[in-house]
Amino acid sequence: MKAARLYEYDPAMNVELRIEDVSPPTVTGPDEVVVKVGAAGLCRTDLHIIEGVWKDIMDAKGSLLPYVMGHENAGWVEDVGSAVTSVKPGDAVICHPHQSCGICLNCRYGHDMYCEHSLFPGLGLDGGFAEYFKTSERSLIKLNTGITPLEVAPMADAGITAYRAAKRAAGLMHPGAACVILGVGGLGHIALQCLKHTSGARIIAVDREPAAQVLAKELGADTVLDGGPDLVEQVRDLTGGGAHVVIDFVGELGVENICWKLLRKGGEMIVVGYGGKIEIPTLELVVNEIKIGGSLVGDYTELVELMELNADGKVRMHQTEYKLANINQAIDDFKHRRFTGRGVIVP
Numbered sequence: 001m002k003a004a005r006l007y008e009y010d011p012a013m014n015v016e017l018r019i020e021d022v023s024p025p026t027v028t029g030p031d032e033v034v035v036k037v038g039a040a041g042l043c044r045t046d047l048h049i050i051e052g053v054w055k056d057i058m059d060a061k062g063s064l065l066p067y068v069m070g071h072e073n074a075g076w077v078e079d080v081g082s083a084v085t086s087v088k089p090g091d092a093v094i095c096h097p098h099q100s101c102g103i104c105l106n107c108r109y110g111h112d113m114y115c116e117h118s119l120f121p122g123l124g125l126d127g128g129f130a131e132y133f134k135t136s137e138r139s140l141i142k143l144n145t146g147i148t149p150l151e152v153a154p155m156a157d158a159g160i161t162a163y164r165a166a167k168r169a170a171g172l173m174h175p176g177a178a179c180v181i182l183g184v185g186g187l188g189h190i191a192l193q194c195l196k197h198t199s200g201a202r203i204i205a206v207d208r209e210p211a212a213q214v215l216a217k218e219l220g221a222d223t224v225l226d227g228g229p230d231l232v233e234q235v236r237d238l239t240g241g242g243a244h245v246v247i248d249f250v251g252e253l254g255v256e257n258i259c260w261k262l263l264r265k266g267g268e269m270i271v272v273g274y275g276g277k278i279e280i281p282t283l284e285l286v287v288n289e290i291k292i293g294g295s296l297v298g299d300y301t302e303l304v305e306l307m308e309l310n311a312d313g314k315v316r317m318h319q320t321e322y323k324l325a326n327i328n329q330a331i332d333d334f335k336h337r338r339f340t341g342r343g344v345i346v347p
């Protein structure tokens with residue numbers, strides 16, 4: 001089968017993935033499932049993998065290059081292990097990106113992302129930038145009737161990551177409260193739609209790119225700002241002192257140190273994008289009682305909930321599709337933000 005493999009890390013991102021013929025994965029364990037990839041989302045984490053941000057963690061786990069990236073996968077079940085009962089060949093599925101064990105205490109509490117024996121295909125082991133990839137039965141959700149893998153693949157990670165942050169934000173706000181979304185890209189545009197349907201909050205969307213600003217307006221943001229030097233003042237004016245919640249989908253390039261300044265007293269910043277470093281005087285945390293916390297992907301049940309919102313037409317992925325052979329072009333376009341929403345690789 002054709003697959004796009006990463007051979008080396010490069011902080012300058014001058015390496016390309018190699019499109020190669022490799023052996024397709026085969027079922028070897030009783031709970032394993034081989035999925036024929038219908039589509040695979042291209043993620044900022046993929047850029048960070050190439051940059052080597054994950055190198056030390058990967059090296060410690062003993063995962064060796066080269067491998068196939070791609071962790072936002074949807075497709076059709078191709079083959080199943082002997083113990084698999086919930087899906088059969090031909091079923092259209094979306095794949096939760098995390099292969100959790102189901103046995104450890106965290107799994108039993110439903111915290112898939114905290115699983116003590118987890119695997120993450122596409123990060124250290126072969127993922128979905130290929131014609132087939134292998135995961136386990138526990139990771140699969142059957143698609144609702146009429147939904148195709150191509151429409152939803154990035155929901156597997158971009159979607160639930162945005163949904164988990166938006167769900168937490170919604171729980172912190174009341175009608176009339178204000179939520180700032182920093183970055184209206186592949187995740188931000190999903191969070192915006194989720195918040196519109198799960199909270200009564202007013203949404204202020206911030207993005208430097210004019211195309212992303214247009215998308216934010218179309219999706220129902222109450223206010224769209226361009227992230228200029230007056231951002232802190234603008235948000236304070238619009239909200240009467242600051243936002244109740246700020247979701248940072250950028251997390252680097254200095255944005256991470258603007259976000260907490262947008263909060264009102266008692267407000268909460270949810271960090272989703274990463275790569276930067278937050279520096280904040282402890283006095284700010286105490287005097288204003290602001291909270292800062294991260295949000296990591298999302299649990300299986302959150303992906304189920306998101307797929308229901310999607311099936312009801314409330315949350316849709318805006319995406320640009322690329323053939324697998326053009327994956328390096330897709331990565332370059334992503335780096336330079338030549339598309340809005342999500343880039344999707346179609347084998």
Ligand SMILES: [Zn+2]
Binds near residue numbers: 042045046071072
């Ligand atoms: Zn991702």
Ligand SMILES: [Zn+2]
Binds near residue numbers: 100117118
């Ligand atoms: Zn577990």
